[in-house]
Amino acid sequence: MRVGADLNNMREAWWVPTIDVAHPLVGVVPWQINGERSRPHCIMVNRSGRRFTNEAANYNAFGAAFHVLDVSSFTYVNHPAWMIFDQHYLTRYGLAGHRPDCPAPDCPAPDWMVRASTVAELADTVGIPAEVLKETVSRWNRHAAESCDPDFGRGDSVFDRWWGDPDFGDSAASTIGPLDTPPFYAVEVRSGTLGTKGGPRTDPDGCVLDVDGRVIPGLYAAGNAMASVMGMTYGGAGGTLGPALVFGYLAGRHSAGRVPTDHNGAGGKL
Numbered sequence: 001m002r003v004g005a006d007l008n009n010m011r012e013a014w015w016v017p018t019i020d021v022a023h024p025l026v027g028v029v030p031w032q033i034n035g036e037r038s039r040p041h042c043i044m045v046n047r048s049g050r051r052f053t054n055e056a057a058n059y060n061a062f063g064a065a066f067h068v069l070d071v072s073s074f075t076y077v078n079h080p081a082w083m084i085f086d087q088h089y090l091t092r093y094g095l096a097g098h099r100p101d102c103p104a105p106d107c108p109a110p111d112w113m114v115r116a117s118t119v120a121e122l123a124d125t126v127g128i129p130a131e132v133l134k135e136t137v138s139r140w141n142r143h144a145a146e147s148c149d150p151d152f153g154r155g156d157s158v159f160d161r162w163w164g165d166p167d168f169g170d171s172a173a174s175t176i177g178p179l180d181t182p183p184f185y186a187v188e189v190r191s192g193t194l195g196t197k198g199g200p201r202t203d204p205d206g207c208v209l210d211v212d213g214r215v216i217p218g219l220y221a222a223g224n225a226m227a228s229v230m231g232m233t234y235g236g237a238g239g240t241l242g243p244a245l246v247f248g249y250l251a252g253r254h255s256a257g258r259v260p261t262d263h264n265g266a267g268g269k270l
């Protein structure tokens, strides 16, 4: 900034939903949930007890869903959220390294999971309006019987289905299933990040631009330190490492071209 670099994309990050998981050796660790929230028999709700997005959407897109603001109260309406799932989910998939090895209710749940025998009791325990959560779950279950999500389009895209349960192939059932097997569980979900994506604006060679759009000679940026060419979006697997490699290569090639060589091929000073 002191040499006049123009910054861009500073409100964005590589967002990812996370849960806090207690690990016996290292204490509480944030655990990113990707496949976990995309599998059948689980949904995500806000503190009003309502679903607010396609739970199987790409992790970066959740940044926008989590940061919806109520402009009267200046609170984030969807953050933190709750991941809600049933015993069928936990027995079949486990969560964050925990898989019950005996039948519920005898099998204890880890203390980072809230468990209750009914949806209403679960809502009361975590402070969500019980009637709303019951209606949310029964609406989800009605649609799950048809393997569709008219509310948020979960399971419509190849991306959603790929993250789901492969036993259901490339069908919406790979990510859509009812919450109908007690007991029921809730885990708090928060907005985490995989890294930054705001920084100096560059040209296609990774040269940093000043506030007038002119190249600042000899100054380059690539990877998470540059203003990402992705803006607020995510291009798919490798969406961060790919551009980082490409712009690192382009910046390196450009800076090498700037170095005058002597007759022995050794680089000189800029």
Ligand SMILES: Cc1cc2nc3c(=O)[nH]c(=O)nc-3n(C[C@H](O)[C@H](O)[C@H](O)COP(=O)(O)OP(=O)(O)OC[C@H]3O[C@@H](n4cnc5c(N)ncnc54)[C@H](O)[C@@H]3O)c2cc1C
Pocket (backbone or CB within 6 Å): 193, 194, 195, 222, 223, 224, 225, 237, 238, 239, 240, 241, 242, 244
């Ligand atoms: C858990 C996790 C999973 C991920 N999974 C994927 C994935 O599957 N696919 C994908 O594409 N991306 C993934 N990413 C993102 C990807 O790893 C990062 O975007 C990428 O590593 C960023 O590379 P970088 O070189 O820009 O920054 P970094 O890898 O952070 O490198 C910056 C380096 O600079 C060093 N440094 C910092 N300050 C200084 C200083 N003052 N002087 C000298 N050195 C300094 C740091 O120590 C570090 O080594 C994941 C990230 C996380 C956290």
